Amino acid sequence: MEILIAKHAGFCFGVKHAIEIAEETASENNGKVYVYGQLVHNEKVIEDLEKKGIEFADKIDDIPQNSVTVLRAHGEPKTTYQKLQEKSIVKGKNLNDATCPLVTLVHKVAVKLKNNGYEVILFGKKNHPEAVGTSYYIKGEDTFIVESPKDAASVVEYIKKNNFKKVAVISQTTMSVPGYKELIDNINSLSEKNFEKIHLSLNRLSKNFVFVDTICNPTKQRQADTEDIAKKADVMIVIGGKNSSNSKELAAKCKTLNVETHFIQLADQLKKEWVLNKEHIGITAGASTPDITIDEVVDRIRQVRDNR
Ligand code: SF4
Known part of the structure; x- marks a missing residue:
């Protein structure tokens, strides 16, 4: 059994940067930090950040006046900055903008x-x-x-x-x-x-x-690597958040190549029968999937292989 991992699987630089900004801001402010919206479309990453005291607000109304706030990588309309300014949340003071360049x-x-x-x-x-x-x-x-x-x-x-x-x-x-x-x-x-x-x-x-x-180029590289691997694999495991648009695109791409494809969020969702008796197992992951989740999936596949 060979495990093939796409070279550009997992976090892109924009997502990495956004997470670093949120973590640094939290550590400088004793965890009292709001992030407007889902920082990345990955439930595990969000859960880990919440454990560090970061609060996620779906609406600007949920962010208290004058709070230290981080904006996610996806980019915001100008109205977001205006509404935050009305709450005395501004860049250069208490607003860290992680919008991807x-x-x-x-x-x-x-x-x-x-x-x-x-x-x-x-x-x-x-x-x-x-x-x-x-x-x-x-x-x-x-x-x-x-x-x-x-x-x-x-x-x-x-x-x-x-x-x-x-x-x-x-x-x-x-x-x-x-x-x-x-x-x-x-x-x-x-x-x-x-x-x-x-x-x-x-x-x-x-x-x-x-x-x-x-x-963006990271998306192109990820899609190209995924395609290369999918062409060699007997089964593709695509790891990504349920709401992650780029992860869903990867799974759709694999399916168009007629390779058996499974879209999962976490290692414990991987079913033995998907990988048992398969020669080449391909793994790819969306831009919001942390390395640790990819490693856990690889470990789970190795366990299946070793216990068969
Ligand atoms: S634009 Fe590309 S590099 Fe930037 S956050 Fe989005 S997927 Fe990542």
Whole structure:
């Protein structure tokens, strides 16, 4: 039995940085720290941070006035900063912002496209905090978000109905790379427009129908590694939080490669029969999965192997 672990499985640098900021802030303030929203989509990480005294607030109303507060990696709309300011929670004083710089980059891309007259459409998951944050920089709640390449017709219809002359498509950082390509291909085949790729630097804004590759590099590496391993494996174990968009994308990718795939959060969910009598067992994990959970899954597979 061979265990193959994807090279870029687990925490990305944005998530690592956000957790470090939360832990450092908690230790400097005797644990009296609020984090707005789920810092990362992983139940075990959240539980461990709660043990260190960190409190997670789903609503800004739940954060007391003047509290030391940390913002998660997913990126926030400006209204979040304004509401926090009303509670005397501001950057440079008691607000530590862990927004990933790669998400901030997407916000800048959205704003520049909008300021250059483009109708900006987002490929993302409607209720995901990153998509909600990025939407603010486009058209707020009225932003057109497309979740799947299968919904390309709705994009074409939206453009036609509104007779937009300039349209740009961007993506949430954690979407599927082939999924984004498929979406653009579908839009191009359903409409007479030809959406052309432009560079992230937006130095060529002469075209009227464009798309920008805003999926982050750590996501791309993780997806590529997962695919490599899935092609060699008899079974894939994907580890990630139940609400983790990028982890679910990994599991979906493995399934499209016709390899038996199981999506779990913790090692004790792994069933013996999934790995018994398998030659090659592949493991990958989403950006919010800690190394310790990956190690525990590997240990559990070794136990199954040694006791068979
Ligand atoms: S998935 Fe990408 S954009 Fe999101 S936190 Fe990680 S590195 Fe940053």
